Amino acid sequence: MNFHTYAGEVKALDGVTFLVKKGEALGLVGESGCGKSVTALTIVGLLPENASVAEGEIMLEGQNLLTITHDQMRKVRATKIAMVFQDPTTFLNPVLTIGEQLEEVFLLDPERLAREAAHRNIEIGKEEPGRGAAVHKLPKSQQKKVAKALSLDVLNQVRLPDGERILKQYPHELSGGMRQRCMIAMALARNPDLFIADEITTALDVTIQAQILELLRELKRQLSGSTLLITHDLGVVAELCDRVAVMYAGNIVELAEVKELFANPLHPYTQGLMRAIPMIDRKLERLETIPGSVPDLIYPPSGCRFHPRCPFAFEKCKLEKPELLHVEKGHTVACHLYGEGKA
Amino acid sequence: MTQTVLEIKGLKKWFPITGGLLGRTRGYVKAVDGVDLEIKEGETYGLVGESGSGKTTVGRCILRLIEPTAGEIIYRGQDITKLKGDAFRRVRRKFGIVFQDPYASLDPRQTIKGALTEPMKYHKILESEEEAVEKAKDLIKRVGLNEDHLYRFPHEFSGGQRQRIAVARALTTDPDLVILDEPTSFLDVSVQAQILNLLSDLQKEFNLTYLFISHNLSVIEHMSNRVGVMYLGAMMEAADKEIIYRRPEHPYTHALISALPIPNPALTHERVILSGDIPSPVNIPSGCRFRTRCPYATDHCKEKEPPLEARQPGHLVSCHYELKLSAPIPLAETSRKT
Numbered sequence: 001m002n003f004h005t006y007a008g009e010v011k012a013l014d015g016v017t018f019l020v021k022k023g024e025a026l027g028l029v030g031e032s033g034c035g036k037s038v039t040a041l042t043i044v045g046l047l048p049e050n051a052s053v054a055e056g057e058i059m060l061e062g063q064n065l066l067t068i069t070h071d072q073m074r075k076v077r078a079t080k081i082a083m084v085f086q087d088p089t090t091f092l093n094p095v096l097t098i099g100e101q102l103e104e105v106f107l108l109d110p111e112r113l114a115r116e117a118a119h120r121n122i123e124i125g126k127e128e129p130g131r132g133a134a135v136h137k138l139p140k141s142q143q144k145k146v147a148k149a150l151s152l153d154v155l156n157q158v159r160l161p162d163g164e165r166i167l168k169q170y171p172h173e174l175s176g177g178m179r180q181r182c183m184i185a186m187a188l189a190r191n192p193d194l195f196i197a198d199e200i201t202t203a204l205d206v207t208i209q210a211q212i213l214e215l216l217r218e219l220k221r222q223l224s225g226s227t228l229l230i231t232h233d234l235g236v237v238a239e240l241c242d243r244v245a246v247m248y249a250g251n252i253v254e255l256a257e258v259k260e261l262f263a264n265p266l267h268p269y270t271q272g273l274m275r276a277i278p279m280i281d282r283k284l285e286r287l288e289t290i291p292g293s294v295p296d297l298i299y300p301p302s303g304c305r306f307h308p309r310c311p312f313a314f315e316k317c318k319l320e321k322p323e324l325l326h327v328e329k330g331h332t333v334a335c336h337l338y339g340e341g342k343a
Numbered sequence: 344m345t346q347t348v349l350e351i352k353g354l355k356k357w358f359p360i361t362g363g364l365l366g367r368t369r370g371y372v373k374a375v376d377g378v379d380l381e382i383k384e385g386e387t388y389g390l391v392g393e394s395g396s397g398k399t400t401v402g403r404c405i406l407r408l409i410e411p412t413a414g415e416i417i418y419r420g421q422d423i424t425k426l427k428g429d430a431f432r433r434v435r436r437k438f439g440i441v442f443q444d445p446y447a448s449l450d451p452r453q454t455i456k457g458a459l460t461e462p463m464k465y466h467k468i469l470e471s472e473e474e475a476v477e478k479a480k481d482l483i484k485r486v487g488l489n490e491d492h493l494y495r496f497p498h499e500f501s502g503g504q505r506q507r508i509a510v511a512r513a514l515t516t517d518p519d520l521v522i523l524d525e526p527t528s529f530l531d532v533s534v535q536a537q538i539l540n541l542l543s544d545l546q547k548e549f550n551l552t553y554l555f556i557s558h559n560l561s562v563i564e565h566m567s568n569r570v571g572v573m574y575l576g577a578m579m580e581a582a583d584k585e586i587i588y589r590r591p592e593h594p595y596t597h598a599l600i601s602a603l604p605i606p607n608p609a610l611t612h613e614r615v616i617l618s619g620d621i622p623s624p625v626n627i628p629s630g631c632r633f634r635t636r637c638p639y640a641t642d643h644c645k646e647k648e649p650p651l652e653a654r655q656p657g658h659l660v661s662c663h664y665e666l667k668l669s670a671p672i673p674l675a676e677t678s679r680k681t
Contacts, residue, residue, distance in 0.1 A: 207602050207621075259608045262607055272533065277536070280672055287536040289540060294533075
C-alpha cells in the first residue's frame with residue numbers, strides 16, 4: 001500500500017508512504033494532529049467533503065482505492081477493509097439493537113449466508129434448495145436465522161458472554177468495553193484483509209484496555225488479515241505491533257520493526273518522544289522535553305517539518321525535505337543526519 | 344518529622360438521585376464512600392483510579408467546591424468542613440487547583456491578566472492593582488510564558504500554554520497545597536513532559552505540596568512520593584510509590600499495574616486481566632467492593648467490608664487476606680539506555 005496525499009488547504013499528509021504486509025500488525029504512532037487518523041480515513045475513503053487527495057495511490061491487493069468508484073469503494077469497505085474507531089458510542093446506532101446492527105453485516109452477503117447455512121446444516125425449511133453451488137439465496141426469514149447464528153459466533157469470538165442477550169440490547173445498555181467489543185465484532189464479521197483500529201483503547205480504563213489488548217492479541221493469532229493500529233500510546237504499540245511507523249506533522253519520520261525502534265530510535269523526534277514519556281521501568285529525575293509544540297499545518301515549516309523543534313537541526317534541514325532513507329535492514333528514517341554514509 | 348498538611352477522615356460524598364413527581368430521593372451515587380488519606384508537607388501524593396473511582400470528587404471536596412456528605416477534612420490541625428464565610432476564605436487561599444481541561448477552565452472573555460489578578464483581589468492579598476499586576480508578571484514568567492501574554496485572551500493559546508496559565512493562576516494566592524486534577528490528560532506527550540517538569544520545578548521553588556490526581560499510572564509514578572489507589576469510592580491501598588509499583592498487596596493494585604502497557608517490547612510479563620466492568624457506584628457490591636472482579640474473592644469478602652489497615656507503617660491495605668502477589672511489572676534488571 002502506497003500513497004502520497006494531502007487533505008484540503010491544511011497539508012495534513014505530505015508524502016506518506018508505507019506498506020502493510022499480509023498478516024502483520026503495523027502501528028502508526030504520533031501526537032494529535034500528526035495525520036494518523038487522516039491516513040486511516042483516506043484508506044477507507046471516508047474523508048470529509050472538504051478534503052481532497054492531491055496525489056498518490058493506495059493499493060490494496062493490486063487495486064488502487066483512490067481511482068475506483070463509490071460503489072466499488074463501498075464493496076471494498078464491506079468485504080476487505082474494516083475500521084474501528086476510538087469512541088464506540090458515536091459509531092453505534094443508538095436506536096437499533098446490537099443484533100440488528102451486527103446481523104445487517106451478514107445480511108448484505110446473501111451468498112455467504114447460503115453457504116453457511118449449508119455448511120452448518122441449519123434447517124432451511126421446505127423449499128429444499130439443494131446443496132453447494134446450487135444454493136444462491138435463501139428466503140428472507142432463513143437469512144435472518146443464519147445471520148443470527150453467525151452474529152452469535154462472532155460475539156463469542158470477541159469474548160462477549162451471553163450473546164443471545166446482547167443481540168437484543170441497545171448500545172446504551174452496554175458498558176464502554178462491551179461496546180468496543182461489539183464494534184470489533186462487526187469489523188471482524190466479514191473477515192477483512194485489513195483491520196484498521198483507530199485509538200480503540202484510548203477511551204477505556206486501564207483494566208478494560210488490558211482486556212481489549214488481550215483480545216486483539218488473540219485475534220491476531222487466529223486471523224489471517226493485517227492490522228493497522230493507530231495510537232498515540234507507545235505502550236500499546238510495544239505490546240501489539242510487529243512494525244511501527246512514527247508520524248510527525250503529516251510525515252512518516254521513521255519506520256522499523258518494533259524491537260528495533262524501541263532499542264535504537266534514530267529520528268530525533270522518536271528519540272525525544274521516548275524520553276518524554278514517563279515509564280515505570282526506568283528512573284528519571286526529569287523528563288526530557290521536546291521544546292515548542294506541533295506546527296500549524298496550514299503553514300508547515302519548510303524542509304524537514306521537525307526542524308524548528310529539533311536539537312540537531314542544521315542548514316540543510318530548513319531547505320530540503322529529507323526522504324525516507326534505508327539505514328539498516330527494515331529500518332528507515334527521514335532525517336538528514338543519516339544521509340550520505342553518515343549512518 | 345515532616346508535618347501533615349492535610350488529613351482526610353471518613354470522607355463521603357453521596358449524590359442523591361431524585362425522581363418522580365415529588366422529586367423524592369430514590370438512591371445515591373456513592374461517588375466517595377469513606378476515604379481516609381494523609382498528605383505530608385512537601386510531598387506529592389498521587390491519587391490514582393479508573394473513571395468513576397471518585398478521585399476527582401475527593402479533590403473537589405477538599406476545596407469544598409462540592410460539600411462533602413460526611414467526614415472530616417483537617418488542614419494543619421483544623422477541620423475545615425464546618426468553616427463558614429471569611430474563616431473559610433482565609434483557609435481556601437492556601438489551596439490552589441489546576442483542572443483537567445484547560446479549554447474549559449479559563450474564562451474566554453477575560454484576559455490572562457484578569458484571570459491572574461482576580462484571585463489576588465478576591466483574597467485581598469495585595470493592596471493595589473499595580474502590585475497585583477507585578478505579581479502576575481512574575482508568575483507568568485515563572486511558568487515559562489512572557490509579560491506580553493498577560494494581555495491576551497485564552498483562545499490565543501495552545502493547550503499546553505493554557506495549562507501553564509492555569510498553573511500560574513493556582514499559584515496567585517501563595518498556596519500551600521495545590522490540587523492537580525488530571526493536569527496533563529488533555530495534552531500530547533511532548534507537551535505533557537514540559538508541564539510535568541514545570542510542576543516539579545515550581546514545587547521546589549515555592550515549597551509546595553501536591554495532591555496529584557490522575558488515571559495515568561506512569562505519570563503518577565513519575566511525579567509522586569506516595570500513592571493512594573481508589574476503586575469505586577474507596578481507598579484500596581496507600582503506600583510509598585516503590586511499594587505500590589513493586590510490591591503491592593492489594594489484588595486491585597496488582598491488576599491495575601500489571602495491566603499497564605509498557606513501552607518496551609523487550610520486556611514480556613504475565614498480566615492479570617480482570618474480568619468484567621467496574622460496577623455502578625449506585626449499587627456498590629456488598630462487603631468488599633472489589634470482590635466482583637477479584638480473582639481471590641471468597642464468601643467472606645461478600646459479607647464483610649475489609650477495613651483500610653496498616654500492614655507496615657505507612658502501608659495501608661484494604662483486604663481480608665494477606666496475599667502473596669508477584670511483582671506486577673518486570674523489574675528492570677537490564678535498565679534501559681536512554
